[in-house]
Amino acid sequence: MQNMDPAALYVLDQLEQAGFEAYLVGGCVRDRLMGLQPADYDVATDAHPNEVQELFPRTAATGIQHGTVAVLHQGKMIEVTTYRTEGNYVNHRRPSQVAFVSSLRKDLARRDFTINAMAEDRNGQLVDPFGGQADLQAGWIRAVGDAVQRFTEDALRMLRAVRFAAQLDFRIHPNTATAFAVCVPLMRHLAVERVTGELDKMWRTAWPSRGVEQMFRNRFFRHLPPFSQWEEKPQARADLIQGLDAEKDPDVRWALLMGLFSIPSDQLWPRLRSLRLSTKRASRIQTLLELARKWPFPLEETQGKQMILQHGLSTVKQACRTSRWIKGWNCSTAKEQMFRIEKWAKEMPVHHSHELAIDGKQLVEAVGISPGPWVGEVLQRLMTAAALGRLPNEREALLKEGKRLGKQYS
Numbered sequence: 001m002q003n004m005d006p007a008a009l010y011v012l013d014q015l016e017q018a019g020f021e022a023y024l025v026g027g028c029v030r031d032r033l034m035g036l037q038p039a040d041y042d043v044a045t046d047a048h049p050n051e052v053q054e055l056f057p058r059t060a061a062t063g064i065q066h067g068t069v070a071v072l073h074q075g076k077m078i079e080v081t082t083y084r085t086e087g088n089y090v091n092h093r094r095p096s097q098v099a100f101v102s103s104l105r106k107d108l109a110r111r112d113f114t115i116n117a118m119a120e121d122r123n124g125q126l127v128d129p130f131g132g133q134a135d136l137q138a139g140w141i142r143a144v145g146d147a148v149q150r151f152t153e154d155a156l157r158m159l160r161a162v163r164f165a166a167q168l169d170f171r172i173h174p175n176t177a178t179a180f181a182v183c184v185p186l187m188r189h190l191a192v193e194r195v196t197g198e199l200d201k202m203w204r205t206a207w208p209s210r211g212v213e214q215m216f217r218n219r220f221f222r223h224l225p226p227f228s229q230w231e232e233k234p235q236a237r238a239d240l241i242q243g244l245d246a247e248k249d250p251d252v253r254w255a256l257l258m259g260l261f262s263i264p265s266d267q268l269w270p271r272l273r274s275l276r277l278s279t280k281r282a283s284r285i286q287t288l289l290e291l292a293r294k295w296p297f298p299l300e301e302t303q304g305k306q307m308i309l310q311h312g313l314s315t316v317k318q319a320c321r322t323s324r325w326i327k328g329w330n331c332s333t334a335k336e337q338m339f340r341i342e343k344w345a346k347e348m349p350v351h352h353s354h355e356l357a358i359d360g361k362q363l364v365e366a367v368g369i370s371p372g373p374w375v376g377e378v379l380q381r382l383m384t385a386a387a388l389g390r391l392p393n394e395r396e397a398l399l400k401e402g403k404r405l406g407k408q409y410s
């Protein structure tokens, strides 16, 4: 196995030297066995959170109600969690209360899938009570213990199963998959934030189409908030689902998912808001889908340049990519559209108002009327004219035209 991260090794050693048990656990062990670089390291220990806090000079108590103390070392953050079970599950959600336990095995038993329920000590010795390594080799996502019970405790695990299938290109083991049929209705208890969080993680994997196919096969959308409350029912459009793997931008992937629902334009915003995404992301996704849906074909130069001015080059490029799948263009049409956009962007002398050869202050002085909303409007019109090549991006010419336009507002 690859060398252990020095900060993780330091944490394991410090805990052991103080007489505690300490292991790497969960995703980092799985990733290391697969030869992947873990994104972060989680340590499990029998030391209690206050003991962990005393042992390390720099800690943060962000997850202390779940027994987690973050240890900061050499610019890295290692999460150290006391062995625990999850106590009673209320309403098929993970509990807010946890109970500490004394054995590593019990801690591993509360974890969702066999491949996530392994531990590794500082010498690379593996603790694998549920056959995680064998499942990793065979490519199975398999629940630890009885799948029906585990999905009943926390219905999010079903969505996590399909997310890991998408992330690792694994299949869901038949014993685990059969539990979906019984447990999927329990998804109605899930908090939207957790659902959106898992889907957002799925959009950052290599094969999201695998996850979405599984979601259709197992009728997730009928029960999963907020989708289950939407009037529109999703269609398993193979062309759009294929696009999910081809496009890497998570917001394009959200837009393609929304495309499966045939949502009328005036409903798009409330649906996106119901996903509890940030306003910024929801509005970007809305723009991508709206531009993609009404993408003019063929796109004329002036229209294209105006789109770039209004939305920015990167959004227009992503909208073009979204449109490829929404409109069903073939590959060469898509490439040609993209080529034009990039060519026009290069030709445009200005893309943003800050690239204009004059600013608001100079405009106000030249026009001689007091500042107001007119300043922004006139700058916008000057910028459009300069970007489209109708006016040179030069001080004299811009001020002259600015005076003419400004007078209309006086």
Ligand code: ATP
Binding pocket: 025, 026, 027, 028, 039, 094, 110, 111, 112, 113, 116, 117, 154, 156, 157, 160, 201
């Ligand atoms: P990733 O590569 O996405 O970070 P990960 O395995 O680290 O994968 P996390 O969501 O970060 O996944 O969770 C860390 C570990 O905590 C998991 O490996 C698993 O052991 C456990 N875990 C997380 N969520 C649950 C859950 N809902 N039920 C049971 N165990 C869970």
Ligand code: MG
Binding pocket: 027, 040
């Ligand atoms: Mg993780």
